[in-house]
Amino acid sequence: MNKKVDLRILRTKQSIRTAFFELIQEKGYEAITIQDIANRAMINRNTFYLHYENKPDLLHTCMDGLLSEVKDVIVQCPISMKPYRISKVETVMQAILEHISRNTSFYYAMFIDENRIYPFREKMETIIKDKLSEGVNPAAGKSPLAISQELLLEYLVSSFMGVIIWWIKNDQPLSTSEVSSQFSKLVAYGHLKVAGIE
DSSP states (O other), rough: OOOOHHHHHHHHHHHHHHHHHHHHHHHHHHGGOOOHHHHHTTHHHHHHHHHSHHHHHHHHHHHHHHHHHHHHTTOOOOOSGGGGGHHHHHHHHHHHHHHHTTTTHHHHHHHSSOOOOOOHHHHHHHHHHHHTTTTSOOGGSSSEEETOHHHHHHHHHHHHHHHHHHHHTTTOOOHHHHHHHHHHHHHOOOHHHHHTTO
């Protein structure tokens, strides 16, 4: 028999996470105390310790939860780098951006804040790289352009992350579908052709 989920516990954890994300943006991770989190979440310190061992435990729980969600989101996106299937890159980008838009304060703190936390970015890059590698043709190095597969993946991941960070940093100036569509055109046709340079 499944145990019934206690909504009070879920609400308390959500309140703690929300307070934590806001405080990272305001003060930076290092400056935050457990008391700061408790005050912002309107709980006492003992309640915090019922759910998390300490601040690093809260951070890693939040990071692992968000990264798990990213994996769940993109695992459903089949991908192929063939030109006629480039829309799959668009699908992956849009899925990630929509996920980020539901967790903006956390991603801002992880990627943009001056106290940003690098392990999160590295882990997310690995997830994206693993996904994009599904669509890279092993024979890419034998093409007329002879591009290293590893270099190609690094280029794609760097571009992917650069667009995501630009989008967050600039308060999401384009919709998720617009960014995804334009990014897939860059991947499909190259930046020179898209910019009108022959």
